[in-house]
Amino acid sequence: MNHTLGIDLGGTSVKLGLVSREGALVSRSEIPTNAGSGAEGITSSIAKACHELLDKAGLKAAGAGIGIPGGVNPADGAVSFMPNIPSLVGFPMGKRMSELLGCPVFLDNDANNAARGEFLFGAARGMKNFVLVTLGTGIGGGIFINGDIYDGSSNYSGEIGHMIVVPNGRRCGCGNYGCWEAYGSASSMITRAKSLIERNAGTSLRKYYPDNLSVKAIEDEAKAGDITAAEIWDQALRYVGIGIANLVNILNPEAVIIGGGIANSGKPLLKRVTDMASMNAMPMPWANTRILLAELGNTAGVIGSAALAFMKLQDRSDR
Amino acid sequence: MNHTLGIDLGGTSVKLGLVSREGALVSRSEIPTNAGSGAEGITSSIAKACHELLDKAGLKAAGAGIGIPGGVNPADGAVSFMPNIPSLVGFPMGKRMSELLGCPVFLDNDANNAARGEFLFGAARGMKNFVLVTLGTGIGGGIFINGDIYDGSSNYSGEIGHMIVVPNGRRCGCGNYGCWEAYGSASSMITRAKSLIERNAGTSLRKYYPDNLSVKAIEDEAKAGDITAAEIWDQALRYVGIGIANLVNILNPEAVIIGGGIANSGKPLLKRVTDMASMNAMPMPWANTRILLAELGNTAGVIGSAALAFMKLQDRSDR
Numbered sequence: 001m002n003h004t005l006g007i008d009l010g011g012t013s014v015k016l017g018l019v020s021r022e023g024a025l026v027s028r029s030e031i032p033t034n035a036g037s038g039a040e041g042i043t044s045s046i047a048k049a050c051h052e053l054l055d056k057a058g059l060k061a062a063g064a065g066i067g068i069p070g071g072v073n074p075a076d077g078a079v080s081f082m083p084n085i086p087s088l089v090g091f092p093m094g095k096r097m098s099e100l101l102g103c104p105v106f107l108d109n110d111a112n113n114a115a116r117g118e119f120l121f122g123a124a125r126g127m128k129n130f131v132l133v134t135l136g137t138g139i140g141g142g143i144f145i146n147g148d149i150y151d152g153s154s155n156y157s158g159e160i161g162h163m164i165v166v167p168n169g170r171r172c173g174c175g176n177y178g179c180w181e182a183y184g185s186a187s188s189m190i191t192r193a194k195s196l197i198e199r200n201a202g203t204s205l206r207k208y209y210p211d212n213l214s215v216k217a218i219e220d221e222a223k224a225g226d227i228t229a230a231e232i233w234d235q236a237l238r239y240v241g242i243g244i245a246n247l248v249n250i251l252n253p254e255a256v257i258i259g260g261g262i263a264n265s266g267k268p269l270l271k272r273v274t275d276m277a278s279m280n281a282m283p284m285p286w287a288n289t290r291i292l293l294a295e296l297g298n299t300a301g302v303i304g305s306a307a308l309a310f311m312k313l314q315d316r317s318d319r
Numbered sequence: 320m321n322h323t324l325g326i327d328l329g330g331t332s333v334k335l336g337l338v339s340r341e342g343a344l345v346s347r348s349e350i351p352t353n354a355g356s357g358a359e360g361i362t363s364s365i366a367k368a369c370h371e372l373l374d375k376a377g378l379k380a381a382g383a384g385i386g387i388p389g390g391v392n393p394a395d396g397a398v399s400f401m402p403n404i405p406s407l408v409g410f411p412m413g414k415r416m417s418e419l420l421g422c423p424v425f426l427d428n429d430a431n432n433a434a435r436g437e438f439l440f441g442a443a444r445g446m447k448n449f450v451l452v453t454l455g456t457g458i459g460g461g462i463f464i465n466g467d468i469y470d471g472s473s474n475y476s477g478e479i480g481h482m483i484v485v486p487n488g489r490r491c492g493c494g495n496y497g498c499w500e501a502y503g504s505a506s507s508m509i510t511r512a513k514s515l516i517e518r519n520a521g522t523s524l525r526k527y528y529p530d531n532l533s534v535k536a537i538e539d540e541a542k543a544g545d546i547t548a549a550e551i552w553d554q555a556l557r558y559v560g561i562g563i564a565n566l567v568n569i570l571n572p573e574a575v576i577i578g579g580g581i582a583n584s585g586k587p588l589l590k591r592v593t594d595m596a597s598m599n600a601m602p603m604p605w606a607n608t609r610i611l612l613a614e615l616g617n618t619a620g621v622i623g624s625a626a627l628a629f630m631k632l633q634d635r636s637d638r
Contacts, residue, residue, distance in 0.1 A: 152571025
């Protein structure tokens with residue numbers, strides 16, 4: 001198995017890549033998801049794009065992995081929930097894709113796959129126990145225990161973004177109040193910025209309102225001395241640190257690895273989050289924990305999905 | 320290995336028991352810890368009590384387990400921290416006890432052992448993934464993953480009592496603010512009751528002040544209609560439920576098992592905590608999770624420590 005296909009299925013686009021055993025992204029493409037075309041339509045257009053990618057590269061894939069923004073039913077391998085593409089719920093996507101591609105196809109949550117990618121090819125190489133925290137629109141998590149994803153008892157471990165960090169706090173997209181992702185995600189920062197601008201706060205963020213507000217804009221204006229932007233930035237990273245401290249206290253991992261869009265902010269973010277986590281974690285589990293940035297960046301979805309295929313094929317050949 | 324010794328080491332007393340392979344507590348005794356007598360003194364008086372227990376029962380022990388209110392260094396098996404009995408820190412208690420007893424002796428944190436006890440002989444029989452939450456003076460945790468204690472990367476997993484649930488909240492014994500144990504432990508309820516009485520709140524709890532205040536008193540007065548007591552009780556169980564929901568969201572366990580002194584309150588407590596956890600957990604990881612009361616009660620320390628010995632001896636014979 002020299003190459004596998006990684007398929008990163010999102011609500012608006014599907015990213016595809018052919019990944020080598022060393023983690024190199026040999027070839028890539030992107031197609032629209034066409035969420036409206038139904039489960040069979042979505043799946044067959046992805047399979048077509050995979051065949052084109054393989055033909056162009058002149059290579060074969062030993063298998064394929066698909067990362068979905070949702071969950072998989074361990075009993076039948078079907079999609080069990082996917083808020084962005086409801087037509088796929090209940091559909092045995094891995095099985096159908098396997099028929100269309102003529103190779104084994106594996107399906108898992110995108111955050112789990114991103115953790116697999118970091119494990120095989122990124123910041124978590126050689127680690128047995130770590131947590132990948134993806135800070136993006138939401139907060140997702142992939143938990144590695146004893147060198148593999150810990151699935152939980154019904155395949156729903158790692159809903160770390162919905163850990164309550166402020167009882168009776170801000171409303172979260174999930175319908176509950178005070179979830180970590182309502183305080184530490186990229187979208188929580190943007191929502192906060194919008195609502196402060198709408199309330200007439202004095203802030204240089206106004207020039208980005210409404211459509212160009214981004215984590216980068218908030219970080220830049222904070223650095224440039226805007227107090228409102230700095231407050232949004234500092235508060236979000238404080239909560240990121242608190243959530244990470246909670247994971248350290250519970251799981252005593254070798255590392256917590258920060259991925260997702262916010263991680264692009266790099267070292268200043270890492271320093272602040274690490275200091276905040278350090279303040280809130282117990283000294284003993286904290287002592288040996290490293291807080292690291294994910295290494296796969298924008299390719300995490302594709303390479304992580306390919307990593308799923310590599311790991312599952314390896315499991316099969318070990319048996 | 321028909322019997323093992325379970326040794327539950329506390330700050331003021333040591334409980335000992337001889338436990339059968341079926342989990343029966345065949346024989347038991349209790350001695351003062353004599354924390355002032357130093358590591359060697361404490362250890363030799365426990366060994367003496369073990370010999371007496373075995374002689375009286377006319378039985379041999381295949382091994383012994385010790386549960387400590389603290390941590391063990393995985394590198395050398397020595398006690399790595401124990402706030403209640405500082406003289407034991409750095410002392411290779413398992414090794415020394417093994418010399419004195421003439422059988423293998425194993426050492427671990429008491430909450431981990433309580434989880435082992437529930438796994439072999441109690442509420443968690445047959446489960447692979449569960450969390451034992453001990454609600455007592457503090458909140459401790461033992462996390463089972465794939466049928467055994469998950470130790471974490473440096474033997475400090477399960478510090479669940481220090482998960483932050485209220486940023487900038489009540490001061491915790493650990494020195495931080497807002498830890499779960501400052502809101503959901505037995506001592507947090509008693510501290511809250513004392514401070515309300517001292518502030519002249521109208522409450523029937525006053526008759527227990529200061530030395531007879533207990534979780535039972537608070538529960539009883541709450542049931543009898545005292546609004547202050549009910550508020551303390553309800554608030555604490557609300558936080559217990561929130562912390563459990565966080566564990567469910569992160570770990571998707573088969574069950575969360577509630578042990579420790581508070582668990583004596585039984586079914587009404589279980590109902591309230593379950594409802595509060597249900598409100599705060601994500602529907603998917605929650606769907607298959609059971610919230611259960613621990614079954615070993617007051618014997619959890621001794622039987623759990625004996626369970627540690629049974630499990631470690633089994634591991635050895637499997638190798």
